[in-house]
Amino acid sequence: MTVLMPTIIEVAALAGVSTATVSRVLSRPEQVSEDTRLRVLAVVRETGYAPNVAARSLRTLRAAKILLTVPDISNAFFASVIRGAEEAARDAGYSVVVGDTRHDPEVEDQYADMLSRREVDGLIFLGHRLPASLAPLMARRGIAAPIVNGCEYSPDLGVPSVHIDNAAASADAIGHLIGLGHRRIGVVTGPEISPISRDRLAGAIDAATRAGLRDGLHIRVGDYSAGPAVVHTRDLLAQDVTAIFCFSDEMAMGALSAIGDAGLSCPNDVSVIGFDDLPLARYFQPPLTTIAQPKAMIGRRTVELLVDILRGVDSPSRQVTLDHELIVRSSTAAPARAPARRRR
């Protein structure tokens, strides 16, 4: 290992070939005779040479980087998506730049500028907002723009996306509760602006309506985080619901906390069902019944979709729907005969 990384020129000189040949050995080895190839490779190994990415990127107009923005990086759900995306990206020769937008449109725009500036080749965003500064690009390139959405499928965005069937998943959750005998069910949603939350709500209402229990649904608007869910749960308990469906496991955690605080017990007095199947969900008290999303796979497929676009591959599907799964643990049970009443 030399003090400074050698350039392709030095490698070429040492191997007694031109820089073009060195470059070819590294990127299109089949074009080079075996003799030459081995000689060059030996020099590369000796010197520890690695191509300068800036020069390469300048010449090729490719950055070999993908920007992945998440609305809240401290949300465990996104962590798994990121992991899946990183793995897929590495497989495809890209690295991932993770951007935490903190739900801030201004920050979203800042990150989106990296795409305009060609600092990254493509963008995957897990929120529901397409950054404003990308509108011209979308208008120009449409579906061929190197932009992919994860989770928050929204047809009017016109962006390829990877997601589960949120309405169906939600219907499964409600169906599970109704099947257990619940008739008064609380629902804690995500923000109203979130398409994902709207889909889930539609699915829940639909399932309840089909069972003739539309009026048994008590809906509260949450924001996927635990704090507000605690408040909503208190409120729902006052409505004598026997079960609560939270649109995220974090909110389910808040619900369990509120149920305990109220002197009630889950699932004896109130059942709780979550959404996401976080790694910790099985360690909740009681272990949480929830809808599992294939988090890592969502990350992986968004990257694959994006890489297809970057390579100009005509992918058959620009909307990928992955399977969800209802994971039944111990936080759901048949309701007690008499409606639960809060003690103390």
Added chain:
Amino acid sequence: MTVLMPTIIEVAALAGVSTATVSRVLSRPEQVSEDTRLRVLAVVRETGYAPNVAARSLRTLRAAKILLTVPDISNAFFASVIRGAEEAARDAGYSVVVGDTRHDPEVEDQYADMLSRREVDGLIFLGHRLPASLAPLMARRGIAAPIVNGCEYSPDLGVPSVHIDNAAASADAIGHLIGLGHRRIGVVTGPEISPISRDRLAGAIDAATRAGLRDGLHIRVGDYSAGPAVVHTRDLLAQDVTAIFCFSDEMAMGALSAIGDAGLSCPNDVSVIGFDDLPLARYFQPPLTTIAQPKAMIGRRTVELLVDILRGVDSPSRQVTLDHELIVRSSTAAPARAPARRRR
């Protein structure tokens, strides 16, 4: 917004100046007369021009990027550190590339190569291993190498780092339990190889020894994750401990789960204390007593340290110790008079 991003040459032509002047307007505005500056800025705004980062990076040998590797991105603890790092990086004009090494030395090496290749300007690693491929760089540049560690302070690494006083924090936790009257205390540590875990263990043993309770400490080696902590907790309950100190909140969650499974209750039968103060810790059942680490601040300070190094600033301190705090919630209480016995 034109179809293709214009180059500095076009901007220069439109503004009737040389490319040098455009460049100066953007990076050293004080060197340019106000007239010219305003004229150039107007053209920049009109055309939506932004410098090509590859060209800039090629010329300046700076990538304006920092690589941040974490051993496990799905661990909520790291999420907060990442967020702090990203914010600080953006403040300093850098963006952060997050790498998830999954505790895999090979992946660590792959990421470290990005530094050798000058793909990033510096590296922050949150694990305890300095990637092997960086040894030559460290040997050459020593403390001036653009490498910083977060959390896992290890003097022999010779790398600047940002961390809390883990031994003292751990002693605080044990002191809290002893103060409540606990005499048989379980400790679930991190992996033996983790310096952070060793420091915490040393602090715990030290505190117990000072109180004459060295023999009351029952130590089990965990790995910061919930699963193994469940098993260790079962084991510790069989030893009739009245309190358990876990070196991470995730493990505390596992402990709580195991305590519930054993038909015991926290804190009545067994107290539990964690480490990290994850955002969700307050929603555990019961709300978790834990040691708070300034997670975001750790991220922020690592970046600041690294940026100082990159700028050649002679920072006074290469080891930053941040404050921790014992957060007392409801998972710790005085032990019951009679030693807890497992029911059923």
Added chain:
DNA sequence: GATCCGAATGTAAAGGATTACATCGGATAT
């Protein structure tokens, strides 16, 4: 033996920004 072909390799332009150095013009000093 001349011609052609193709595989292997070389030459040199291009990619876009930064910056050391050169130049210019006007103000200041003498």
Added chain:
DNA sequence: ATATCCGATGTAATCCTTTACATTCGGATC
């Protein structure tokens, strides 16, 4: 009026790689 200086700007080299096009050479074809 001349010499000097300084601020503002321009010129052109440089960063390193990729790749279109040119060249070379041995072998096949006629």
